[in-house]
Amino acid sequence: MDGNGRWAKKRNRPRSMGHQAGVKSLRACIEYCARLGIGTLTVFAFSSENWKRPANEVSRLMNLFLQALEKDSGKLHNNGICLRFIGDKSAFEATLQVKMTEAEALTANNTRMVVNIAVNYGGRWDITQAARRLATAINAGSLPADDVNESAFSRFLALAASPDPDLFIRTGGEMRISNFLLWQAAYSELYFTPTLWPDFDEDALNLAITAFQSRERRFGLTGEQFRNKQARIDANA
Ligand code: IPE
Ligand code: MG
Numbered sequence: 001m002d003g004n005g006r007w008a009k010k011r012n013r014p015r016s017m018g019h020q021a022g023v024k025s026l027r028a029c030i031e032y033c034a035r036l037g038i039g040t041l042t043v044f045a046f047s048s049e050n051w052k053r054p055a056n057e058v059s060r061l062m063n064l065f066l067q068a069l070e071k072d073s074g075k076l077h078n079n080g081i082c083l084r085f086i087g088d089k090s091a092f093e094a095t096l097q098v099k100m101t102e103a104e105a106l107t108a109n110n111t112r113m114v115v116n117i118a119v120n121y122g123g124r125w126d127i128t129q130a131a132r133r134l135a136t137a138i139n140a141g142s143l144p145a146d147d148v149n150e151s152a153f154s155r156f157l158a159l160a161a162s163p164d165p166d167l168f169i170r171t172g173g174e175m176r177i178s179n180f181l182l183w184q185a186a187y188s189e190l191y192f193t194p195t196l197w198p199d200f201d202e203d204a205l206n207l208a209i210t211a212f213q214s215r216e217r218r219f220g221l222t223g224e225q226f227r228n229k230q231a232r233i234d235a236n237a
Helices: 004-010 015-036 055-078 094-107 123-139 150-154 202-213 223-236
Strands: 040-047 081-086 113-121 167-170 189-192
Touching: 004 015, 015 040, 015 055, 015 113, 015 202, 040 055, 055 081, 055 094, 081 094, 113 123, 123 150, 167 202, 189 202
Parallel strands: 040 113, 081 113, 167 189
Antiparallel strands: none
């Protein structure tokens, strides 16, 4: 979700106004995704690098985050949304950590859609913490080192409970991944749009989905192999 600051600047407003508009945009985006029947939405709300922003911007972001949790958790729960926070949450102040845990507990059994909110997250952090926990399991004797393969490893990642993303969208015009889902995006379709996050509305999401639908995803196979494989899966369904 990139471009909040530029959105505000274009309107001669402080950056925090852009973040406020960004929260609105996220609220709406969760709604469209749920209506479309999307199973999992993962958003990058705050990176491990964002702490380096000016202190007043960081503190406004934290306030907004707290407000949004207070205001939206109940509504999301009533809409069948399961909320999860991924990232190193220990860096946040205690009240915020408690609110995140409460929102997760409240919505834990909801099945309509999972919304993962990445906070103080970085893809390298995720891989590193997974490696650390994997090493601990090996040391404890609960996982033989010879059994470490991709699927055993990925169970230690923050998104172990979610499928890999099909579509990876970055708003705001930058064409880089910026340490988001490094492991999980291996086969994701990447979609970059100059639209600033606060302007990313239902039409913009539909454009991204249409672009996704026009891609041929082969996962390393030839087009023919992949179509045959898909036909076999469809025939068995
Ligand atoms: C994304 O918008 C929101 C966060 C990183 C919290 P930016 O704040 O990065 O907006 P720009 O890139 O300065 O426009
Ligand atoms: Mg930015």
